[in-house]
Amino acid sequence: MFNRRGFLMGSVALSSVALATSAAAKPFLLRRDPLIEGLLRRMTLEEKAGQLSIFTAVGGAPINPAEGLNPSAKAVLAQVRDGLTTGYLGSFDVAYLRSLQKIAVEESRLKIPLIFAADVIHGLKTVYPIPLGEAASFDVELCRRTARATAQEASGFGVHWTFAPMVDVARDQRWGRVAEGAGEDPWLGSRIAEARVRGFQGEDLKAEGSLLSCPKHFAGYGAVQGGMDYNTAEISEVTLRQVHLPPFKAAFDAGALTTMSSFNDINGVPSTGSRRLLTEILRDEWRFGGLVVSDFMSDKELIDHGFAADDADAALKALWAGCDISMQSGLYLKHVPALVRSGRLSEKVVDEAVRRVLGVKKAIGLFDNPYRALDPARRAKVEGTADMIALAREAGRKSIVLLKNDDAILPLAKTGKAIAFIGPFVSNKANEFGAWAYAGDTSKTVSLQEAVRNALGPDAQVTFTEGCKPTRPIDGGLEAAKAAALRADIAVVYVGELSSSTGEAASTISITLPAPQQALVEAVAATGKPVVVLLKHGRALALSGAVTSAKAIVCTWFLGSQSGNAIADVLFGDFAPQGRLPVSFPRASGQEPFYYNHRPTGRPQTDAMTMFKARYTEEPNQALFPFGHGLGYSRIDYGKTEAAAPTMARKGSVKVRATVTNAGSRAQHEVAQLYVHLRTASITQPVRVLRGVQHLDLEPGTSAVVEFEVAAEDLGYVHADLRESADPGVVDLWVAPSAVAGQAATLTVI
Numbered sequence: 001m002f003n004r005r006g007f008l009m010g011s012v013a014l015s016s017v018a019l020a021t022s023a024a025a026k027p028f029l030l031r032r033d034p035l036i037e038g039l040l041r042r043m044t045l046e047e048k049a050g051q052l053s054i055f056t057a058v059g060g061a062p063i064n065p066a067e068g069l070n071p072s073a074k075a076v077l078a079q080v081r082d083g084l085t086t087g088y089l090g091s092f093d094v095a096y097l098r099s100l101q102k103i104a105v106e107e108s109r110l111k112i113p114l115i116f117a118a119d120v121i122h123g124l125k126t127v128y129p130i131p132l133g134e135a136a137s138f139d140v141e142l143c144r145r146t147a148r149a150t151a152q153e154a155s156g157f158g159v160h161w162t163f164a165p166m167v168d169v170a171r172d173q174r175w176g177r178v179a180e181g182a183g184e185d186p187w188l189g190s191r192i193a194e195a196r197v198r199g200f201q202g203e204d205l206k207a208e209g210s211l212l213s214c215p216k217h218f219a220g221y222g223a224v225q226g227g228m229d230y231n232t233a234e235i236s237e238v239t240l241r242q243v244h245l246p247p248f249k250a251a252f253d254a255g256a257l258t259t260m261s262s263f264n265d266i267n268g269v270p271s272t273g274s275r276r277l278l279t280e281i282l283r284d285e286w287r288f289g290g291l292v293v294s295d296f297m298s299d300k301e302l303i304d305h306g307f308a309a310d311d312a313d314a315a316l317k318a319l320w321a322g323c324d325i326s327m328q329s330g331l332y333l334k335h336v337p338a339l340v341r342s343g344r345l346s347e348k349v350v351d352e353a354v355r356r357v358l359g360v361k362k363a364i365g366l367f368d369n370p371y372r373a374l375d376p377a378r379r380a381k382v383e384g385t386a387d388m389i390a391l392a393r394e395a396g397r398k399s400i401v402l403l404k405n406d407d408a409i410l411p412l413a414k415t416g417k418a419i420a421f422i423g424p425f426v427s428n429k430a431n432e433f434g435a436w437a438y439a440g441d442t443s444k445t446v447s448l449q450e451a452v453r454n455a456l457g458p459d460a461q462v463t464f465t466e467g468c469k470p471t472r473p474i475d476g477g478l479e480a481a482k483a484a485a486l487r488a489d490i491a492v493v494y495v496g497e498l499s500s501s502t503g504e505a506a507s508t509i510s511i512t513l514p515a516p517q518q519a520l521v522e523a524v525a526a527t528g529k530p531v532v533v534l535l536k537h538g539r540a541l542a543l544s545g546a547v548t549s550a551k552a553i554v555c556t557w558f559l560g561s562q563s564g565n566a567i568a569d570v571l572f573g574d575f576a577p578q579g580r581l582p583v584s585f586p587r588a589s590g591q592e593p594f595y596y597n598h599r600p601t602g603r604p605q606t607d608a609m610t611m612f613k614a615r616y617t618e619e620p621n622q623a624l625f626p627f628g629h630g631l632g633y634s635r636i637d638y639g640k641t642e643a644a645a646p647t648m649a650r651k652g653s654v655k656v657r658a659t660v661t662n663a664g665s666r667a668q669h670e671v672a673q674l675y676v677h678l679r680t681a682s683i684t685q686p687v688r689v690l691r692g693v694q695h696l697d698l699e700p701g702t703s704a705v706v707e708f709e710v711a712a713e714d715l716g717y718v719h720a721d722l723r724e725s726a727d728p729g730v731v732d733l734w735v736a737p738s739a740v741a742g743q744a745a746t747l748t749v750i
């Protein structure tokens with residue numbers, strides 16, 4: 001797959017971390033284990049089916065309480081005692097979970113410990129930026145650190161297994177789940193996937209502060225048609241392997257022992273029933289030795305897909321395909337024993353799945369210490385520590401992307417100017433977390449208003465005006481906003497999406513600002529005062545009107561517990577922005593799916609005016625703000641890209657470099673990117689693809705030579721025979737600040 005060497009930080013190679021990964025990346029192999037084999041010999045078919053079934057917890061703090069599906073609290077106790085479940089998901093109630101574990105290991109016949117899972121995606125009590133926001137840091141080490149801190153905290157709240165990271169490559173911003181992943185690029189997505197796995201799992205999976213990770217959703221979920229959640233996906237196997245699978249492979253190579261099958265079908269075969277995906281590719285080809293869990297009810301959904309006839313058929317097809325654990329439907333529990341007894345399902349298939357489940361439980365130390373993560377005394381020690389709060393602020397600052405900064409309006413001076421903060425989010429604490437941070441306490445977040453007051457002190461000339469609600473106008477709101485702007489020197493307008501408009505089941509037809517908020521920005525801009533727009537969002541947005549013509553535009557995503565402080569740090573220049581877009585900003589919703597690494601066409605658009613070219617009539621194809629783009633407070637210039645040699649042998653490598661200069665007057669952290677393009681290929685290749693990132697700190701007036709080593713694997717692609725290799729031919733290379741910038745070098749592969 002891809003080359004890991006491309007990710008460097010300053011002059012220090014981050015590959016020290018990457019190398020550690022490769023060392024730890026020995027595939028998890030299922031050796032016959034005497035303990036597990038002994039259990040298997042004693043297990044009834046019902047107990048085996050129990051080990052292959054997980055349910056949402058009741059009695060604690062349940063999530064997703066699908067009406068009528070959750071067993072009652074009393075039924076849970078019986079289920080545990082009878083060995084009819086492998087574990088529970090969604091509770092952080094340590095005392096409750098501990099009491100269940102006690103029953104499992106003391107009162108059940110075989111004393112097999114339960115495993116407790118939860119969606120701990122971007123923090124638990126301490127909330128870090130949404131994964132898409134954090135991906136904008138382009139900083140894999142940061143991603144590893146927040147995942148590590150998340151594991152430390154969540155493992156104090158009864159969690160053994162997190163259903164994270166989400167590693168779906170998402171190229172359509174209408175899909176709400178874009179917010180949960182690392183954006184549109186497979187290479188960046190792969191590096192972040194492996195970093196997050198390393199962070200969650202730590203060095204030792206059995207250690208107290210480690211979480212078992214579950215890269216999801218396997219596979220192709222980001223390609224659902226029209227960006228509509230749960231929709232069907234049509235993906236050629238070449239594209240599947242080149243775009244959608246690499247982050248999974250990277251995550252498994254980094255040591256992930258579990259994965260979750262996705263809700264969607266690919267070319268008519270639902271992932272949860274796809275033996276091609278779950279067995280042939282995952283196990284036979286990749287030698288993945290861990291377990292596959294279905295998504296929530298996705299085994300039962302095989303019926304709605306039109307793939308299975310009834311519940312028993314769905315259980316049969318999912319388990320046969322390679323889906324080891326049924327999440328929430330109870331279908332395995334209900335039907336697997338009978339399927340075996342009737343001869344429709346071989347017990348060997350069941351045993352193999354049970355082996356994998358017990359193997360993973362053993363690998364995380366549950367047989368040695370079933371009470372790991374269930375110590376109420378530890379919870380208080382790991383909840384919201386000062387280090388975690390500091391990390392949330394650091395991650396928040398580093399996730400912010402400055403899209404535009406005309407006349408260097410930012411940073412704002414802390415004194416001397418009156419600033420009107422306007423918009424539905426300026427004082428709002430309830431909407432800082434984003435999707436999936438359901439266990440954090442929103443009252444403990446820092447709102448922008450609080451942060452500004454903290455940063456500027458009580459005498460600052462600042463006002464805070466709501467102007468409108470996120471999705472509706474308020475009486476007199478626009479007038480109040482205009483009046484506030486007129487009394488000030490600068491208006492900072494904070495607009496965007498609600499947390500609930502992003503994430504699962506939050507696909508949207510239009511990725512624009514809600515109309516009342518657009519009207520608010522227009523009204524404020526009409527005062528003639530300089531406007532800074534702060535965007536709150538879980539996807540790339542199609543910006544227009546007064547937003548695009550504002551002096552400055554700042555992406556703030558959903559930044560979590562320290563949101564206000566992180567934004568204020570950047571606004572007032574205590575921290576210079578350094579984030580880069582992990583998703584392209586289109587000009588209009590109708591351009592989606594819109595991504596930088598698209599294939600060329602036979603009629604590429606050359607300029608906006610030419611007819612009979614591949615473009616829409618209303619807008620040019622160029623992104624409003626491209627992938628990789630992000631400004632700082634200084635001016636950075638890139639020299640020409642140079643290759644150390646004009647040719648490269650197919651198995652060789654070549655150094656490629658460019659001089660990067662800080663021509664401004666402030667220190668700047670720069671994120672240099674390496675892009676490649678294969679001019680000819682037997683399957684046409686994208687106009688550019690990212691193959692490396694380097695972080696460097698540049699003092700004003702200084703330059704640095706940024707150098708990447710380009711090797712065959714960076715120039716390879718998946719051929720029609722599904723093998724990945726490099727061809728001879730001409731390659732364009734850019735060392736550049738974004739996916740559309742830079743001066744290319746060429747290289748001939750011979």
Ligand code: BGC
Nearest residue numbers: 064089119163216295296504
């Ligand atoms: C989501 C998964 C999640 C699961 C369990 C599903 O609806 O698609 O991402 O892990 O629920 O909560």
